[in-house]
Amino acid sequence: MTTFKTSNYEIIKKALVNRDLKQALYDEGKVIMEGVLLTLHGEEHHQRRKLEHKVFQRDFFKYYEHELFPKTLNETISPFLRKGSADLLDFGYRITMNLTADFAGIDRFKKTPEETENLLTLVKIFSQGATLVHSKRPHDEVNMEVTEALEVFEEKFLIPSKNRRLKILKQFNENILNENDLPRDVLTVLLRNVDGINLDDDLIKREIAFYLQAGSHSTANSMVHALHEIFEWMEKHSEDKEKIYNDPIFLQRCVHESMRLHPASPVAWRKPTCPLELDKEIKMNQGDLLIMDLHNANRDKEIFGNDAEEFNPYRELDPNQSIWGLTFGIGLHLCFGRDLDGGLIADEKTKPEKHQYGIVTLLVRKLFENKVRLDPDNKPLKDMNTERPNWGNYPVLFGEKK
């Protein structure tokens, strides 16, 4: 087996749309990832993606961002504001867990802090299981925790959420309810299974657990990276402070620039299903591995200019290139949450009050509305449990300096 590595932006783009390359990053994380959308290939992937895509439509994202999410955001941030401080990772996980639970289809019946805490604990374990390949902890230990967490999740959250949806679907099938009365989430779509694809209970359990962790982990980290980059920018460019507080389109541009510098997964892995040549130096056979370095590709000077390593919200790009680089992937496994989290790209016709900013910008905006600032007595620390370059905790204070 030969391992090929590349950080060439154009080669990676070619690889991500190549149908003869299949997902390989999650082979280690099987306990949670086996058979879930992100690991599927070919026809099976196409069918599952088509079915689940019904949930991830632009009109719904806009509705969610403008109508549903602000309430959840206010409820989640309130206790932190009352306290005057937060660990941003903690806040980020709480808010994004609610977000992904809404999309995955997991009800929080009791709506108590303990219930949120319990789901959060499970989701964090799922995250560690999914990204096992980068974990510095003993893999057996993590796998055991994931197996136990899946059982608790099934009993406490999945079965009650499933039962409620099955009841609704029964009423729908009896014409008591109509299409608009159905919950808009992945679990409902899977239980309804209009395309009649092959799904069993265990697979549904892993799929929903995968959704809970995929969206929350990446969104929470993305928010913290963005805030950190913006703090640093404000330090050096005090002339932009006003825009950061009052110009949400500029703020969104900052978030997109940070997304480019900090892709949630710094690498993508693929294996060929047949011999193939991606480039004159990358001639692969079945069983070989291709490791694509998204982190460095997103800093490619040819694409993003000589200051590609730097955070620069004024960066000008060839309009054919993506503002966030390869952060949401492209091609076959393009992220379902891209427009939800990243929003739409603004142009000269954009009306700020109607624009879809994306959840990450909304979160950062809310933090600035509440005068977020670094805690001078508690420095942010890197996450030492993973090779991924994430923050482990990020203490902040709210309100003006006294």
Ligand code: HEM
């Ligand atoms: C900043 C936030 C996010 C980032 C950076 C991100 C990044 C990615 C990337 C890079 C992939 C493709 C992986 C590959 O090609 O191997 C992906 C796939 C996916 N993402 Fe996201 N994601 C984010 C948020 C979300 C959210 C909020 C959801 C759902 C609520 C979500 C759902 C998915 C799903 C379902 C896939 C699999 C698609 C498929 O395999 O066909 N993501 N994401």
